[in-house]
Amino acid sequence: MNEIINIVGKEVVRNVIGLVGVLVVVVVNVLILTWVERKVSGHMQRRIGPKEVGPFGLIQAIADGIKLLGKDIITPEDVKKPLYFLAPIVIFIPVLVSFVVIPFDSFLQVKDINVGILVIFAFSSLSVLSLLLAGWGSNNKYSLIGAMRSVAQNIAYEIPLLLALLPVIFMCNSFSLKDVVEAQKGIWFVVYHPIPFLIYFIAGVAETNRTPFDLAEAESELVAGFHTEYSGMRFALFFLAEYSNIFIICAVATIFFLGGYQGPILPGIIWFFIKTYALAFIIVWFRWTFPRVRFDQLLNFSWKVLIPVSFLWLLITGGMLKIL
Amino acid sequence: MVTDVIKKLNTAVAGAEATETAYAERGYNISISASKDNLNKIVQFFDDEKFYLEDMLCVDYKDYLEVLYFFNNYRFLCRTKVALRIDPANPHVATMSNIFDGAAWYEREIHEFFGVVFDNHPNMGYFFLHDGIDFYPLRKGKVPVPPEDKKRLSAFNVEEEEDAFTINLGPQHPSTHGVLRVVLKMDGEYVISAEPVLGYLHRMQEKMGENRGFMQFLPNTGRMDYLGPMSFNAAYVCTVEKLCGIPVPERAQIIRTITIELNRLSSHLLWLGAYLADLGGLTPFLYVFDDREQINDILERITGSRLTYCYMRFGGLYNDVDEQFVEGTRAFVKRLYERFKMYETLVTKNVIFINRTRGIGILDSEKARKYGFSGPVLRSVGIPYDIRKVEPYAAYDRIAFDVPHEMTGDALDRYMIRVHDMEVSLKIIEQALDMLPEGPYVTEKVPKKMKPPKGDVYHTVESPRGEVGVYIVSDGTDTPYRMHWRVPSFSNLIIFPYLAQGTLIADAVSSLGSLDLVIPEIDR
Numbered sequence: 054m055n056e057i058i059n060i061v062g063k064e065v066v067r068n069v070i071g072l073v074g075v076l077v078v079v080v081v082n083v084l085i086l087t088w089v090e091r092k093v094s095g096h097m098q099r100r101i102g103p104k105e106v107g108p109f110g111l112i113q114a115i116a117d118g119i120k121l122l123g124k125d126i127i128t129p130e131d132v133k134k135p136l137y138f139l140a141p142i143v144i145f146i147p148v149l150v151s152f153v154v155i156p157f158d159s160f161l162q163v164k165d166i167n168v169g170i171l172v173i174f175a176f177s178s179l180s181v182l183s184l185l186l187a188g189w190g191s192n193n194k195y196s197l198i199g200a201m202r203s204v205a206q207n208i209a210y211e212i213p214l215l216l217a218l219l220p221v222i223f224m225c226n227s228f229s230l231k232d233v234v235e236a237q238k239g240i241w242f243v244v245y246h247p248i249p250f251l252i253y254f255i256a257g258v259a260e261t262n263r264t265p266f267d268l269a270e271a272e273s274e275l276v277a278g279f280h281t282e283y284s285g286m287r288f289a290l291f292f293l294a295e296y297s298n299i300f301i302i303c304a305v306a307t308i309f310f311l312g313g314y315q316g317p318i319l320p321g322i323i324w325f326f327i328k329t330y331a332l333a334f335i336i337v338w339f340r341w342t343f344p345r346v347r348f349d350q351l352l353n354f355s356w357k358v359l360i361p362v363s364f365l366w367l368l369i370t371g372g373m374l375k376i377l
Numbered sequence: 378m379v380t381d382v383i384k385k386l387n388t389a390v391a392g393a394e395a396t397e398t399a400y401a402e403r404g405y406n407i408s409i410s411a412s413k414d415n416l417n418k419i420v421q422f423f424d425d426e427k428f429y430l431e432d433m434l435c436v437d438y439k440d441y442l443e444v445l446y447f448f449n450n451y452r453f454l455c456r457t458k459v460a461l462r463i464d465p466a467n468p469h470v471a472t473m474s475n476i477f478d479g480a481a482w483y484e485r486e487i488h489e490f491f492g493v494v495f496d497n498h499p500n501m502g503y504f505f506l507h508d509g510i511d512f513y514p515l516r517k518g519k520v521p522v523p524p525e526d527k528k529r530l531s532a533f534n535v536e537e538e539e540d541a542f543t544i545n546l547g548p549q550h551p552s553t554h555g556v557l558r559v560v561l562k563m564d565g566e567y568v569i570s571a572e573p574v575l576g577y578l579h580r581m582q583e584k585m586g587e588n589r590g591f592m593q594f595l596p597n598t599g600r601m602d603y604l605g606p607m608s609f610n611a612a613y614v615c616t617v618e619k620l621c622g623i624p625v626p627e628r629a630q631i632i633r634t635i636t637i638e639l640n641r642l643s644s645h646l647l648w649l650g651a652y653l654a655d656l657g658g659l660t661p662f663l664y665v666f667d668d669r670e671q672i673n674d675i676l677e678r679i680t681g682s683r684l685t686y687c688y689m690r691f692g693g694l695y696n697d698v699d700e701q702f703v704e705g706t707r708a709f710v711k712r713l714y715e716r717f718k719m720y721e722t723l724v725t726k727n728v729i730f731i732n733r734t735r736g737i738g739i740l741d742s743e744k745a746r747k748y749g750f751s752g753p754v755l756r757s758v759g760i761p762y763d764i765r766k767v768e769p770y771a772a773y774d775r776i777a778f779d780v781p782h783e784m785t786g787d788a789l790d791r792y793m794i795r796v797h798d799m800e801v802s803l804k805i806i807e808q809a810l811d812m813l814p815e816g817p818y819v820t821e822k823v824p825k826k827m828k829p830p831k832g833d834v835y836h837t838v839e840s841p842r843g844e845v846g847v848y849i850v851s852d853g854t855d856t857p858y859r860m861h862w863r864v865p866s867f868s869n870l871i872i873f874p875y876l877a878q879g880t881l882i883a884d885a886v887s888s889l890g891s892l893d894l895v896i897p898e899i900d901r
Contacts, residue, residue: 098663194544198566198882264657265729273552273655274886344729345657347883348566 071163075152079297084114086296089330090337097341124285129191132282136190141283141290144183147176148297155304156231158314158321169230170222173305174215177260180294181207184269184279187291191282199278202348203262203269209355210259210266216363217253220246220370221309230305234313243310246370250310252363254332257302259351261295263336265343266351273345303332378453379406382426390418398458404619404835405447405456416461417471423448423457424476429746431456432835432846432863433473433483435491437465437517442491444470447835447846447863451746451762456835463493465520472498479749482871490515490583492522505576505900514584515859541569544882548577552655552886555896557870561877561885568885571877573870579900586860591617591827592691594860599685601864602898604647607633607640608840610689615770616836616847617691620829628816629693633771634809635706636676636688638802642713643672644841645795645802648893652792653724655890656733661724668716675705691827693819703810710803717800725796734789738876738888741786750869752843753794754892758786764839776808788891795893798841826855842866842893866898 088103088111095102103110128137154169156162166172181204188200222228224245225236236242243250259266270278280291307313307328314321346354383395386409395409411419423430432447446459463470472495474481484495489503492513506514511522547558556577562569582601586594598613599606611633618625646669650662673683679696680688688695724730740750742758755762761780765773781797783790829851837846843865852858869892877885 094660098660099667100663194542201565267657271657271883273657274883276551341660342723343658344653344727344733345883346729347733348881350732 068163071153072149075149075163078152078157079149079293082300083293083296084118085330086299086333087114087117087292089334090340093334093337094341097338118289121286121289126285126287129193129282131192133190133192136186137282138190140183140187140190141287143186144180144294145290147179148294148301150176151301152297154230155301156234156308156313157325159231159234161322162231165229165231168228170218170228170233170305170309173301174211177298177301178207178211180298183294187283188279191279193282195275195277196279196281199269199271199275199281202271203279205348206259206262206266206268206351209352210256210359213252213355213359213363214256214260216360216367217249217256218305218309219363219367220249223367223370223374230308230313234308234315237312237315241310241312241315246310246366249363249366250306252359252366253306253310254335256355256359257306258336258339259355261298261302261336263295263299264340265346267340267345268348268351271345299333299336300329303329303336306332379455382455382457383407385426386419386422389422390415393419395457400454400456402619403833404616404837405458407455407457409457409459411459411461413461413463413470416459417473417476419459420446420473420476426450427452427746428455428457430473430477430479430483430749431837431844432848432861433480433487434848434861434863435487435493435515436850436859436861437491437515439517441465442468442493444487444493445848446473447848451760454767458835465516468493469496470494471496474498477749478747479868479871482867489513492516492520504574505579507576514581540564546571546886552890553896554651554890554894557894557896557899559873559877559889561882563882566881566883568877568880568882571874571885573873575900577900578897580897582901583860583862586857588856590855591829591857592825594857595690596685596687599687600897601862601901602840602842602845602866602895603685604644604895605640605841606684606686607637607688608838608845610686611637611771612836612838612840612845612847614689614691615838616834616849617827617829619836620832620834620849620851621691621827623692623823624820625692626817626820627772627814628697629818630772631809631813632694632698632818633689634773634776635698635806635813636679636686637771638805638809639672639676639706640686641841642799642802643669645799646672648795648841649720649724649792652890652893653730655886656730658724658727658730661720664716664719664723668713671709671712675702675709678702678705690819690823692823693817697818698813703813706806706810710806713799713803717796720796725792731789733883733887734792734891735787736785737788737880737884738891739785739787740872740876744872744875748868748872748875750843750865750872752839752841752865752869752893753791753798754869754872755843756780756782757790757794759784764837764844768837770836770838772809772812773805775812776805778805778808788887791891791893828853828855837863840865842895842898843869862901864898864901866892866894866896867901870894870899 092102103113106113106116151173153163154166154172184203185200188196221242225233262269280288311328314325316324383397386393386395392415393409395407398405398408400406428448428450431449434445436443441462442465444461448457470493472484484498487493488501489505490513513520541562541564544561544563545558546561547553548556558574560572582597585597598609602609646665650665653661677683679698679702680686740758742760745755745758759782761782763780766780778801781794783793831851831853833850835848837844846863848861849857850859876888
């Protein structure tokens with residue numbers, strides 16, 4: 054082992070192990086979240102959800118994954134093939150990169166980059182490109198409308214998403230996620246910044262295309278929106294990306310507002326996952342409670358409410374920091 | 378009131394020859410035989426008098442075709458039959474769609490099934506039959522479709538235009554709840570025009586009615602509106618009872634009332650869930666199924682089926698009810714009052730729900746009259762018109778209830794009307810259970826093979842979706858000569874192109890859902 058490390062270098066080995074770890078986290082997270090979603094939605098709807106495969110239906114998601122893997126890969130006629138093939142890949146890769154910078158514990162982080170949060174945003178912005186590719190490449194009018202919606206929606210909601218985080222970045226003077234967590238040793242930033250937390254969370258739900266903001270999919274209007282024409286493993290990649298995005302949104306919220314891995318008694322990693330999945334639970338809860346908003350209401354809400362309020366909060370924070 | 382209308386009409390239109398008919402036997406108050414010359418004047422007269430076009434149909438009497446217009450109004454009961462005889466060799470009538478917009482669709486239907494051409498009609502395209510049919514199905518002999526008409530059979534091959542694209546909403550689409558197809562011309566997210574295409578579930582029920590005995594057609598009624606089969610049962614049974622003069626025991630009347638109202642509850646509950654699913658909220662759908670399941674259990678015990686009931690018989694019912702039914706229904710009513718509180722917090726007070734429905738698809742009373750829609754959609758524009766009150770059937774004349782109506786006429790009002798309707802239904806059920814008498818549940822002396830006397834009869838009931846009208850012409854044999862169904866989903870859908878125009882696709886879906894359509898009922 055030592056010889057290999059000596060030959061290829063410590064850093065490379067660390068990165069390879071890290072990437073494998075990230076892949077494991079991504080897949081396991083999807084398994085957990087789909088189970089949570091199905092179980093929670095089941096109980097919210099007076100059903101019991103999956104229970105046959107494994108104890109409490111725990112390995113139902115694995116069975117589903119195997120089913121999806123075994124499915125015929127159907128390519129509809131008249132699709133624009135390069136775009137159609139590329140879209141599921143383009144949506145999945147950036148998700149992996151985002152996981153690299155997340156500090157799961159004080160010692161558990163693949164790479165602490167000093168612009169960590171910017172890396173996450175830069176890469177998660179790519180997902181909108183993939184939705185556009187999928188919508189355009191599918192050669193389906195419903196998909197195209199879904200893609201157009203998702204572009205407008207993502208542009209509108211990425212702004213408040215980042216603006217809501219800026220007050221925190223002001224306070225700890227760093228883009229590094231680890232620094233942000235370390236700065237919350239005493240008090241979580243949610244105490245100082247409750248409204249940015251709410252704005253971030255709402256915008257995050259919109260960013261992940263979840264109900265009540267699932268306009269890009271909008272089952273009752275656009276059938277399935279941008280992924281109408283996808284099936285089998287290609288659909289599964291969209292699915293993986295959606296749940297991974299939920300995890301990233303919740304993880305960033307945990308890191309920036311809820312103290313990340315900080316917490317008493319239990320080890321940091323446990324605290325991190327408890328907080329993250331608590332937020333994920335709320336997102337699932339939203340989905341099974343609210344109807345969908347309309348497209349213009351969605352955009353108006355971002356441009357007329359969320360963005361001005363977050364700017365105002367930013368100004369106040371800046372002013373306070375200057376005075377104090 | 379009826380005599381006033383006759384007097385006014387006879388002075389206003391020369392040669393109209395309006396006569397009063399026996400309402401109790403025929404189901405309509407005034408009968409008018411029009412000619413091609415004064416038809417326009419007569420229809421204009423009813424428009425001026427604020428009547429609405431209730432129904433329009435055609436009957437083939439071999440020597441002549443008779444186009445019938447039924448007018449009624451919201452203020453007092455005055456159903457008027459205007460009959461126009463035309464020559465089958467030259468079946469041309471002036472269109473009335475310039476006066477009553479709703480007539481446009483009825484005329485299309487008549488054109489499709491009888492070959493009657495309505496001159497100056499805006500769009501005579503076929504919308505029920507598929508391409509293979511080259512004769513007029515409801516004509517008594519085989520009349521071929523003329524060659525210039527044949528090309529209309531595939532009229533929906535849409536041409537793409539610049540700056541606009543077309544979308545087929547359906548026939549397979551999550552929010553059309555069946556096989557309705559709407560051709561939407563879109564400009565981005567905005568709907569420029571919408572055109573429904575029907576007939577994907579067309580079974581020609583009216584022709585089936587002509588080919589089998591009165592009793593044999595009874596199960597078909599439940600298949601038309603699979604969500605409100607009790608009302609359709611009642612509509613058919615009451616019509617035949619009126620035609621043959623069959624008495625119905627009091628106990629049967631009360632049980633009919635209870636089962637119709639239970640069925641109305643289950644229909645409205647399903648609508649509530651499906652409408653919320655249209656708006657993207659999936660959870661209420663499963664909650665209403667929980668309640669609906671209880672209704673199904675109650676009705677299954679007495680009818681033997683859970684969806685397409687065939688419970689009513691001429692002169693009574695298929696089966697008597699017992700103590701367990703009464704107890705079960707009482708317990709269910711109590712439970713549903715509790716559940717309404719939950720629906721109120723989950724749905725009615727939900728901000729997103731209110732924002733999605735308030736001000737969407739606004740209708741007014743003038744539109745109601747011109748298009749002839751009925752039921753909760755009509756009551757949402759502020760007209761408290763309910764067949765249960767106006768022409769009571771079963772035991773509704775003995776039960777105290779009020780007709781809920783709202784004023785704005787938007788999708789939220791249509792939702793509220795249905796919620797209030799459910800509360801009214803619960804009150805009706807409670808009262809009916811209290812007055813349930815002992816006695817027979819069916820009249821004994823009803824012959825198996827019925828031969829009603831010659832004549833025609835019109836009868837309406839209030840189904841969960843609105844006014845169901847049955848028109849039967851009997852020629853004295855054991856099968857009806859002509860059977861016509863006026864179905865509320867069809868008359869409510871006529872307004873949809875108007876509602877969808879210029880709205881966002883999300884609002885168009887919301888409006889479509891708020892009309893509460895059942896597709897097999899539209900197609901018949």
